[in-house]
Amino acid sequence: MQNKDTQADTTTSKQSFNHNQLPLVVGVDLGGTQIRTAVLRGPTLLSRVSLMTGKNPSPGRIIPRVYTAIQEALDKAGTTIEQIAGIGIAAPGPLDSKTGVIFTPPNMAGWDHVPLRDIFTEHFHIPILVENDANAGGLAEHMFGAGRGCNNIVYLTISTGIGGGVIIDGKLLEGASGTAGEVGHMTIDWHGERCPCGNIGCLEYIASGTSIARKANEAIHAGEGIELLTFARTMLQHSTTVPNPSALPTQGHDPATVELRFPPEETDDTTSLGSETGDEQQEEHLHVNARTVALAAESGIPLARAIIENAAQAIGVGLVNIIHCFNPEMIILGGGVTQMGPMLMEPALRVVQEHAMKVPREAVRIVQAQLGDNVGLVGAGALIYYYSKQ
Ligand SMILES: [Zn+2]
Numbered sequence: 001m002q003n004k005d006t007q008a009d010t011t012t013s014k015q016s017f018n019h020n021q022l023p024l025v026v027g028v029d030l031g032g033t034q035i036r037t038a039v040l041r042g043p044t045l046l047s048r049v050s051l052m053t054g055k056n057p058s059p060g061r062i063i064p065r066v067y068t069a070i071q072e073a074l075d076k077a078g079t080t081i082e083q084i085a086g087i088g089i090a091a092p093g094p095l096d097s098k099t100g101v102i103f104t105p106p107n108m109a110g111w112d113h114v115p116l117r118d119i120f121t122e123h124f125h126i127p128i129l130v131e132n133d134a135n136a137g138g139l140a141e142h143m144f145g146a147g148r149g150c151n152n153i154v155y156l157t158i159s160t161g162i163g164g165g166v167i168i169d170g171k172l173l174e175g176a177s178g179t180a181g182e183v184g185h186m187t188i189d190w191h192g193e194r195c196p197c198g199n200i201g202c203l204e205y206i207a208s209g210t211s212i213a214r215k216a217n218e219a220i221h222a223g224e225g226i227e228l229l230t231f232a233r234t235m236l237q238h239s240t241t242v243p244n245p246s247a248l249p250t251q252g253h254d255p256a257t258v259e260l261r262f263p264p265e266e267t268d269d270t271t272s273l274g275s276e277t278g279d280e281q282q283e284e285h286l287h288v289n290a291r292t293v294a295l296a297a298e299s300g301i302p303l304a305r306a307i308i309e310n311a312a313q314a315i316g317v318g319l320v321n322i323i324h325c326f327n328p329e330m331i332i333l334g335g336g337v338t339q340m341g342p343m344l345m346e347p348a349l350r351v352v353q354e355h356a357m358k359v360p361r362e363a364v365r366i367v368q369a370q371l372g373d374n375v376g377l378v379g380a381g382a383l384i385y386y387y388s389k390q
Pocket of ligand 1: 184185197198199202204
């Protein structure tokens with residue numbers, strides 16, 4: 001991403017924290033496509049096991065596989081469940097973290113009011129905590145990532161969907177029924193399209209990777225995207241390989257905070273692109289994904305540029321709303337779409353510069369997340385540390 005602030009962060013409030021004193025925990029990152037388990041000490045992964053969720057992700061099929069994956073992670077780390085302080089589970093919302101019940105996540109077919117915490121407690125007989133994945137990600141960045149030492153942060157993750165975790169005065173904002181911080185479903189365009197959540201003009205329905213892809217494919221089907229389609233076909237033929245930029249610094253690192261400043265400055269960084277943002281391409285029904293749209297925009301195709309610009313402005317409006325509602329000292333951006341770089345972030349930050357109220361705007365730093373692909377696992381483990389302090 002552009003505007004890298006390569007200087008070491010000199011914030012005095014950063015904790016120099018000895019992770020070695022933290023107990024071992026197990027993290028479970030329960031996703032719509034992948035399930036991952038790990039044994040962790042703080043942000044450090046001692047082992048990691050991944051398995052595909054598969055086409056039939058019913059609880060009866062998935063839960064025993066998670067048990068096995070946890071055991072494998074314990075074996076790999078050379079430890080046993082008796083040495084573990086607790087198991088944290090980051091799962092797709094909506095869910096109630098107080099009871100550990102998962103409601104009906106749209107990408108987990110067959111899940112309907114599953115009392116995951118109680119099921120796991122009965123099996124493992126150690127503390128179990130369940131939290132929505134974006135909240136867990138926010139906790140991870142707060143405790144071990146870009147937000148260390150900051151007590152007022154908003155974590156915004158933009159990939160296939162858009163999620164948020166809000167930490168105010170050092171506490172995770174949960175709300176009356178555990179759904180606070182659903183920043184992906186704030187209204188950006190109240191004359192816009194209906195989001196599957198029921199609301200109209202949600203940020204997620206405009207600016208997620210899935211939405212960027214959807215807008216491109218709608219234009220193609222309407223006959224407006226010949227140039228984009230030709231670009232996508234050429235890409236497919238050449239199977240262009242773009243380095244995966246989501247390989248961000250992970251555990252054990254103390255990378256300098258990458259800060260996005262506004263107004264943005266010119267640099268000569270190469271553009272990086274997310275890779276988890278849309279459907280696969282198939283020649284029969286060529287379905288363009290967000291990554292292809294971003295590459296097409298980079299190469300100057302007007303339709304692609306317009307789609308990215310629209311998403312960028314929506315993200316900018318979303319950031320303004322976040323700044324006005326929460327007055328955070330830091331907004332931490334994660335997820336593949338934010339890796340698109342200046343093409344996306346410059347217009348977004350321009351909107352912030354032009355629209356946000358001066359006092360909270362001057363108080364906020366907008367930075368990149370630091371925990372990369374492991375944020376879900378680190379966040380799941382962080383639940384045990386966080387709630388044991390409460
Ligand atoms: Zn929505």
